[in-house]
Amino acid sequence: MCDFTISQSPSHRYASPKPELFAVSLALPDMDEVGKWPRSAAIFGASGGIGRAIAETLAARGCEIVHVGSRSGSAPEGAAFRPFTFDLTDENSIAETARSMKNAPPELVLVASGVLTLSDGTGPERTYKRLDPEKMAQVFAINTIGPAIIAKHMLAFMPRDRRFVFAALSARVGSISDNGLGGWHSYRASKAALNMLLRNFALETGRTHKQGVIVGLHPGTVDTQLSEPFQTNLPEGQLTTPDEAAAMLLDVMSGLDADDSGKVFDFAGKEVPA
Numbered sequence: 001m002c003d004f005t006i007s008q009s010p011s012h013r014y015a016s017p018k019p020e021l022f023a024v025s026l027a028l029p030d031m032d033e034v035g036k037w038p039r040s041a042a043i044f045g046a047s048g049g050i051g052r053a054i055a056e057t058l059a060a061r062g063c064e065i066v067h068v069g070s071r072s073g074s075a076p077e078g079a080a081f082r083p084f085t086f087d088l089t090d091e092n093s094i095a096e097t098a099r100s101m102k103n104a105p106p107e108l109v110l111v112a113s114g115v116l117t118l119s120d121g122t123g124p125e126r127t128y129k130r131l132d133p134e135k136m137a138q139v140f141a142i143n144t145i146g147p148a149i150i151a152k153h154m155l156a157f158m159p160r161d162r163r164f165v166f167a168a169l170s171a172r173v174g175s176i177s178d179n180g181l182g183g184w185h186s187y188r189a190s191k192a193a194l195n196m197l198l199r200n201f202a203l204e205t206g207r208t209h210k211q212g213v214i215v216g217l218h219p220g221t222v223d224t225q226l227s228e229p230f231q232t233n234l235p236e237g238q239l240t241t242p243d244e245a246a247a248m249l250l251d252v253m254s255g256l257d258a259d260d261s262g263k264v265f266d267f268a269g270k271e272v273p274a
């Protein structure tokens, strides 16, 4: 059976400022300013277990504007939250959302949506014998094509002269070189394809947006609706809460720079191999 394999030796790669930054500390903003990143964010998939926790953690940390997107348009209580409605399978809804943020691009754009089991209960497949082209297409529409279309519309107005982070929740099981178990065909393949697209977008925008950061993130095994059917037989301590995952992922993202663009990182800041 597949599981959500996570690193057994988490180390917060950027828990402290990178050593080389000390050499230019006079040129940096003071730590109050650094601690405020991001001042604005857009979360696509803020109704999910991890997306909601990230939105709430951002607000609790003082992020001034948190755009929270879901199919229902629901939002947590709080002055920072700006709800929007979108569907990953409806490009117009994504384009309209992007247009609404064009004049004040968020410093962080996070795609926190995704699917492992389809809403009709189908999947993930453990054998090639159960592949169904329609179901595969649905998984790719949500996990790969939808995030790519969000990138299409949001990256178009990201600033060329400032740092921004565009991140999408991926999964370690999308790593081809790390795959020693097989199974979960559509999910794995959709995340591997997502990782490739993120790398492509990083290469393309890196030519013009020197401070842009585009990454995939593996959140660990997090206690949400998505992982709930697969939580039996997990090693002790492997399951984290959405709040724990949110805090770790935000710490990782805040430490990334342009050299990291195009890669996939886990919740501990460790690079996940392609």
Ligand SMILES: NC(=O)c1ccc[n+]([C@@H]2O[C@H](COP(=O)([O-])OP(=O)(O)OC[C@H]3O[C@@H](n4cnc5c(N)ncnc54)[C@H](OP(=O)(O)O)[C@@H]3O)[C@@H](O)[C@H]2O)c1
Pocket: 004, 045, 046, 047, 048, 049, 050, 051, 070, 071, 072, 086, 087, 088, 089, 112, 113, 114, 115, 116, 142, 169, 170, 171, 172, 218, 219, 220, 221, 222, 223, 224, 225, 226, 227
């Ligand atoms: N949980 C884990 O252990 C784990 C491990 C590795 C990777 N991940 C990845 O982390 C991400 C978030 O997972 P989660 O555990 O937070 O899952 P979750 O609680 O099931 O949330 C899934 C989110 O995806 C959204 N979504 C699904 N279909 C959509 C569509 N057509 N249009 C717009 N939004 C749609 C859902 O919105 P609605 O409320 O509208 O349905 C919800 O916000 C996924 O990409 C997943 O692959 C999770």
